[in-house]
Amino acid sequence: MSSLRVVQKTKYIDDLESMTLIWALRGEAPALYHILRLVKPQIIREFDASLSNVIRYGASAAVSAKENKLQKHNVVKGMVDATEANENALTDSALGAQASALIVAGSGTTAVTLTYAIWVILSHPAVKSKLMQEVSALPDTFDDTMLENLPYLKAVITETLRLYGSAPGSLPRIAPDHGISVQGVFLPAGTTVTTQSYTMHRDPAIFPDPEK
Amino acid sequence: MLKYYILTGKRIFYIHDLHKKYGSVVRIDTNEVNVCDLDAFSDIHRIGSGFTKAGWYDRATYGIPGNVFVMTNVQDHAARRKLLARPFSRSSLLMNFQALVAGRARLAVANIKREAELGECDVMKWWTLMATDVVAQVAFGEDSRLLEAGQVSWL
Numbered sequence: 215m216s217s218l219r220v221v222q223k224t225k226y227i228d229d230l231e232s233m234t235l236i237w238a239l240r241g242e243a244p245a246l247y248h249i250l251r252l253v254k255p256q257i258i259r260e261f262d263a264s265l266s267n268v269i270r271y272g273a274s275a276a277v278s279a280k281e282n283k284l285q286k287h288n289v290v291k292g293m294v295d296a297t298e299a300n301e302n303a304l305t306d307s308a309l310g311a312q313a314s315a316l317i318v319a320g321s322g323t324t325a326v327t328l329t330y331a332i333w334v335i336l337s338h339p340a341v342k343s344k345l346m347q348e349v350s351a352l353p354d355t356f357d358d359t360m361l362e363n364l365p366y367l368k369a370v371i372t373e374t375l376r377l378y379g380s381a382p383g384s385l386p387r388i389a390p391d392h393g394i395s396v397q398g399v400f401l402p403a404g405t406t407v408t409t410q411s412y413t414m415h416r417d418p419a420i421f422p423d424p425e426k
Numbered sequence: 427m428l429k430y431y432i433l434t435g436k437r438i439f440y441i442h443d444l445h446k447k448y449g450s451v452v453r454i455d456t457n458e459v460n461v462c463d464l465d466a467f468s469d470i471h472r473i474g475s476g477f478t479k480a481g482w483y484d485r486a487t488y489g490i491p492g493n494v495f496v497m498t499n500v501q502d503h504a505a506r507r508k509l510l511a512r513p514f515s516r517s518s519l520l521m522n523f524q525a526l527v528a529g530r531a532r533l534a535v536a537n538i539k540r541e542a543e544l545g546e547c548d549v550m551k552w553w554t555l556m557a558t559d560v561v562a563q564v565a566f567g568e569d570s571r572l573l574e575a576g577q578v579s580w581l
Contacts, residue, residue: 227558227572233489237485237486237487237488238486240485240486240488241482241483241485241486242432242433242437242482242486243429243432243433244485246433265489266489268489268490269489269490272490272566275565275566275567275568279566279567287513287518287522287567288513288563288564288565288566288567289510289513289514289564289565289566290565290566290567291567292509292512292513293509293510293513296509296512297509304509310490311489311490311491311493312490312493312494312506312510313565313566314490314493314565315487315490315493315494315495316561316564316565317558317561317562317565317566318487319495320557320560320561320564320565321554321557321558321561322554322557323557324553324556324557324560324561325550325553325554325556325557326550328549328553328557329549329550329553332549333549357524358520358524358527358528382438383437383438384437384441384460385471386458386479386480386482386483387470387471387477387478387479387480388477388478388479388480389477390475390476390477390478391476392476394466394469394470394477396450396451396461396463396466397449397450397451397463397466399451401451401459404457405457405458405459406455406457406458406459406480407458407459407460407461407470407477408454408458408459408460408461409460409461409462409466409467409470409471410438410441410442410460410462412438412439412441412442413438413441413442413445413460413462414462414464414467416442417462417464420464
């Protein structure tokens with residue numbers, strides 16, 4: 215039973231990865247997506263199957279949460295309880311979609327940031343030894359609050375997020391009716407305005423010696 | 427030109443170089459401008475700015491419409507945030523998931539150490555398994571044990 219669960223879980227991760235890939239394609243190059251759909255429909259069909267698997271998984275978790283089958287506290291259950299308390303209830307598929315979105319948002323981003331953190335600490339021996347010194351002073355029974363009170367650890371984490379955050383690219387927005395003026399340049403309504411943290415986090419006006 | 431850099435995964439570096447060359451406002455496509463300016467950033471991204479998310483968000487999460495990342499209607503978005511606020515509050519996270527995160531983190535680190543001692547270690551793999559175990563529990567209450575299974579297949 216437990217190995218079966220593992221197989222299903224691994225399949226779920228595969229499906230999530232296919233889904234992320236097709237999202238990237240649709241988001242960044244919709245024209246290419248449509249060409250692919252015409253030229254290689256079987257590839258798109260496989261991606262669509264992955265997508266349905268993920269959504270089905272989310273919806274079934276939502277149903278289980280409603281029937282109180284899920285153990286412990288979790289977001290789906292929390293949302294079910296909250297929607298039952300006021301009348302505009304979310305449908306099972308909306309709950310499933312929300313929970314799946316959280317899984318996508320919560321796994322890759324964390325893994326990428328931690329991987330960069332390890333890399334950056336290992337490539338700066340002075341940082342590594344200072345950090346190890348701070349952390350080794352912790353008692354064996356440390357908890358989250360104690361970790362949050364370590365100034366050097368905190369600095370290493372925020373610097374990692376500044377330089378190697380996992381969403382360094384654009385956050386596209388549409389300019390409203392009144393437009394916006396930036397540094398004397400007027401951008402009219404309807405313009406897609408993007409800001410990328412990769413550049414903002416390296417702005418020498420904000421961070422002197424931005425590459426550390 | 428921009429599409430070429432996007433498809434080769436270099437969009438941010440291309441735009442970064444444009445900023446270095448031309449300053450804080452650069453036009454990157456027929457109807458798209460990239461801005462690097464602190465005041466403008468808060469004008470654009472603060473709540474109630476009037477700026478709405480572009481079509482990219484819908485396209486980039488198709489199949490799960492109406493999740494909190496893509497909502498452009500201000501009232502809908504506020505209602506959904508309210509639903510999510512309690513499970514994601516600091517006290518709720520600490521009370522319900524601190525032990526889970528600590529346990530998964532210790533196991534991930536032990537696995538990294540074991541693999542590293544054999545030669546090479548794929549650190550990203552273990553962090554992905556750890557983060558997925560945690561978020562599966564947080565979102566669905568599923569007792570996910572990918573770290574024990576020890577593998578994830580990459581595309």
